[in-house]
Amino acid sequence: MLEISKVAKRYPNGHLALSGLDLTVEKGEILAIVGGSGCGKSTLLRLLTGLDKPTSGQIRLDGLTITEPRSEIGLVFQEPRLMPWLKIEDNIAFGIRHLPVEERKSRVGEALARVGLAPHADHWPRELSGGQAQRAALARALVGRPQVLLLDEPFSALDALTRSDLQEHLLELWAYDRPTMILVTHDIEEALFLADRIVVMQPNPGRIRSEVRPPLARPHDRLDAEFLAWKYKLLAELDHASRVPAGDEKFPAAAI
Amino acid sequence: MSEIVLDAAAASSDEAAVKPVLLKRLSWLVGLILPVGLALAWELAVALKWADGRLLPTPSRIIVTLGALSKSGELGIHILATLQRVVLGFGFGVAAGTFLGALSGYWTGIRRLIDPTLQALRSIPSIAWVPMFILWFGIFETSKVILIAVGVFFPIYLTLSSAILGVDRKLVEVGRIFRFSHREMITRILLPATLPSYILALRSGLGLGWMFVVAAEFMGAEAGLGFLLVDGQQTGRPAVILSSIVAFALLGKLTDWLLASATNRLLRWQDSFKPAE
Numbered sequence: 001m002l003e004i005s006k007v008a009k010r011y012p013n014g015h016l017a018l019s020g021l022d023l024t025v026e027k028g029e030i031l032a033i034v035g036g037s038g039c040g041k042s043t044l045l046r047l048l049t050g051l052d053k054p055t056s057g058q059i060r061l062d063g064l065t066i067t068e069p070r071s072e073i074g075l076v077f078q079e080p081r082l083m084p085w086l087k088i089e090d091n092i093a094f095g096i097r098h099l100p101v102e103e104r105k106s107r108v109g110e111a112l113a114r115v116g117l118a119p120h121a122d123h124w125p126r127e128l129s130g131g132q133a134q135r136a137a138l139a140r141a142l143v144g145r146p147q148v149l150l151l152d153e154p155f156s157a158l159d160a161l162t163r164s165d166l167q168e169h170l171l172e173l174w175a176y177d178r179p180t181m182i183l184v185t186h187d188i189e190e191a192l193f194l195a196d197r198i199v200v201m202q203p204n205p206g207r208i209r210s211e212v213r214p215p216l217a218r219p220h221d222r223l224d225a226e227f228l229a230w231k232y233k234l235l236a237e238l239d240h241a242s243r244v245p246a247g248d249e250k251f252p253a254a255a256i
Numbered sequence: 257m258s259e260i261v262l263d264a265a266a267a268s269s270d271e272a273a274v275k276p277v278l279l280k281r282l283s284w285l286v287g288l289i290l291p292v293g294l295a296l297a298w299e300l301a302v303a304l305k306w307a308d309g310r311l312l313p314t315p316s317r318i319i320v321t322l323g324a325l326s327k328s329g330e331l332g333i334h335i336l337a338t339l340q341r342v343v344l345g346f347g348f349g350v351a352a353g354t355f356l357g358a359l360s361g362y363w364t365g366i367r368r369l370i371d372p373t374l375q376a377l378r379s380i381p382s383i384a385w386v387p388m389f390i391l392w393f394g395i396f397e398t399s400k401v402i403l404i405a406v407g408v409f410f411p412i413y414l415t416l417s418s419a420i421l422g423v424d425r426k427l428v429e430v431g432r433i434f435r436f437s438h439r440e441m442i443t444r445i446l447l448p449a450t451l452p453s454y455i456l457a458l459r460s461g462l463g464l465g466w467m468f469v470v471a472a473e474f475m476g477a478e479a480g481l482g483f484l485l486v487d488g489q490q491t492g493r494p495a496v497i498l499s500s501i502v503a504f505a506l507l508g509k510l511t512d513w514l515l516a517s518a519t520n521r522l523l524r525w526q527d528s529f530k531p532a533e
Contacts, residue, residue, distance in 0.1 A: 051432060069433050081430050085448045085525040095434050126527035 001027055002048070002148060002180060007057035008205075009043050017043040019205035021057070027147075030174065030181045032191035032198045034234070036242030040206020041184045045152050048182065049075050061148065074146035074179075076154045080133035082125040088112070088136050089121040095144040111139040114173060131162035135169070142173060149174075151183045155190065164222070167193050171219070188234045192227060193220050198234065202241035209241045313495040318502060321495040325484075335503060337479035338469055341397070342511075345404025346465045350458065352405065353412025358442055360413075361420025371417070378410050382468065386475050400472035407468035408461040415457035419450035452526060455519045459512055466508045481507075 002025040009018040018040040025031050035041045046052040047059060050069040059066045061073065074095070082091045092108050099107065112118045115135040117128075125133060134154060141149060154170075155163040167190060174181060185191050191198050192214060202209040214230045221227055295315040302309035309317070325331040356374070360367040382403060393399035423446055431445045447454070473482025481500045488496030 049433060051429060069435050071435065075433050077426070077430075079426065081426050083427060083430070083445070083448065084527065085451065094430070097434075097440075124525045124527075126525070 001025070001062060002182075003058075003060045004044075004048075005058050005060075007044075007047065007054045007059060009040070009047060009052070010055045016205040018047075018054075019207055021207060023199065023208065025180055025182060027180055028178045029197065030183070030195045032183045032185060032195035033201060034185055034188060034191050034198060034238060035201030035206075035209075036186065036203065036238065038206075039201040039203040039242070041201050042152055043206065044201075045075075045150050045182070045184050048148075048150055049073060071144060072147040074141035074144060074149045076134075076137050076141045076149070076151045078153045078156060080125070080130075080137040082133060082136055082140075084125050087122045087124060088117060088128070091125065091136060092140045092143055095140055107143055111143040114142075114176070115139045115169070129162075130158055131166060134158065134166060138166075138170065138173065142177075142179075145177055146179055148180045148182070151181065151185075153185050153187075154183070156185070156187065163190070164193075168219075170194065188231055188238060189222060192216070192230055192234065193222060200234065200237050200241055210237060311494055313498055317495050318498050321493075321499045322502065325496075325499060330484075331499075331503070333479050334481050334484050334500075335507065337477070337483075338473065338481045339507065341400050341404060341472065341480065342462075342465045342469050344401045345468070346408050346462055348401065349405035349408025349461060349465070350412055353409045353457075353461070354416060354454075357413040357416030358420065358447065361417040362438070362442055362446065367417065374410075374413060378414070382407050383471050386471070390475065395476050400469070400475075400477070403472045404465050404468045407464040411461045411464065412454075412457050415453050416450060419453040420446050423449045452523055455515075455523065458519070459515055462511060462515055463508065466504065466511075470504070 004021055004023040004025075007018060007021040008016070010016050021044065033041045033044065043052070047054050048066065050066045050073070053067065061070070066073070082088070083094070086094070089108050089112065092111055093104050096104055096107055109118070109121075112121055115138055117132060117135055117139065120128060120132065120136075125136070128136065134157075138154075151170075155166050158166065171194065181194075183191065183194055197211065197213045199211050200209045201207065212230075212234070214226075216224070216227060216230070298307075298309075298312070299314045299316060301307045302314045313321075322331065325334075356370065360371055360374075385403060385406065386399075389399040389403055393402060427445055427449060428441070431441050436444065469480070470482040470485070473480040474486060477483040481503050484500040484503075485497055488494070488500060
């Protein structure tokens with residue numbers, strides 16, 4: 001269980017990115033965090049990985065406070081971030097370098113097969129398409145069998161077709177070990193398709209606005225009437241969340 | 257009728273396929289046009305008495321001199337002596353430059369401590385060290401190797417330490433996510449990421465090594481191509497001087513080529529600009 005209690009994050013430049021955040025994520029749950037830009041959702045994810053530390057408050061995984069990156073927590077970035085000088089298989093082996101060679105080989109082979117990249121094992125990252133590269137990044141994050149998988153807008157740079165393909169694929173991958181998954185996205189449809197629960201955040205300072213658990217049957221069908229109804233509801237919610245009070249416009253004329 | 261046309265098309269496409277491969281394999285010959293052309297032009301100019309080949313001997317005389325020197329075994333001794341100094345000096349210079357460059361690129365504290373001093377030392381012309389090196393390390397091999405190592409050290413140190421500071425933060429973060437130790441961060445992310453500029457620095461360091469070996473051999477040596485050069489000057493034999501210069505050029509080019517082709521494989525991953533043929 002992942003517990004976030006009273007977390008605030010203020011950057012050295014004084015910007016308060018998160019304030020008084022409370023959130024609990026159950027084991028094996030798929031949680032989506034949505035919000036416009038500047039609502040602190042990526043900051044929250046960085047705190048969860050241990051790359052950054054909260055200014056106040058605590059984040060605990062199974063009772064242990066997270067202060068630095070841990071092997072139980074995997075992260076998929078917005079970009080694939082593969083090491084361009086390593087073949088795909090070596091990129092994937094990155095996260096399990098401590099294992100004996102035999103075990104490493106079999107795990108990497110298994111991970112490659114799961115993401116459908118087995119034929120590309122000895123290719124260079126530059127030889128992959130955007131979707132393939134992101135699959136490789138997924139395999140790299142999952143090969144160490146993390147308890148918690150964090151995803152930072154993982155498919156936002158892909159075209160719509162590849163994106164929905166990878167969303168389905170992600171659920172298949174999740175089904176193997178059922179890690180807790182926390183996905184940050186600005187795509188409502190993606191959040192609805194993947195998640196059990198959706199948290200909407202709002203900016204200035206970054207905080208939780210609302211939380212919903214749409215009672216949709218798995219697998220979620222993007223064209224189902226109820227799915228669409230939820231999508232519109234959340235779109236409206238997100239619109240309210242990122243609407244700025246009058247007199248405090250995002251782009252004040254004076255600044256332009 | 258159509259069959260004949262097809263055959264002809266097939267035949268011509270076969271030819272077209274063979275030709276580029278052959279052309280590609282021989283494309284390095286283009287690089288010979290300039291030196292060989294200039295040599296022939298000079299040879300011709302002297303043969304036609306347009307010029308006097310006394311102070312600038314013709315290529316044929318240089319070749320004859322080189323032949324005589326190698327027949328007597330002299331050339332081999334000189335080349336070996338020089339090569340040994342360059343290899344040793346280059347090796348020490350690269351080792352020190354890599355070690356300190358990586359440290360100062362990775363740790364701000366170490367950079368603050370050593371970088372200003374090294375930058376100040378860098379601006380001293382290395383030749384200025386010669387008298388001190390002779391006093392400290394004697395007139396023989398040690399002082400020569402150290403002088404070469406000093407020349408090789410700076411481009412390696414400078415390039416590596418600044419290239420590390422230019423490595424993509426995003427890749428470093430991947431290392432942090434996978435809990436890399438400092439050593440792993442340096443060897444598995446920072447050094448590979450800086451490899452393209454590092455290899456370039458190795459090549460320019462090697463070039464400087466060849467430059468400094470001449471300076472080192474000028475300060476008194478019993479063998480070496482630099483010694484041959486001085487000897488040719490003192491005995492008034494321009495053909496010997498030029499033979500030594502040609503030997504430098506060939507060896508420098510050869511070692512650079514060896515280094516470049518040995519490291520080419522390490523850069524296969526690069527997704528870089530490939531100019532049109």
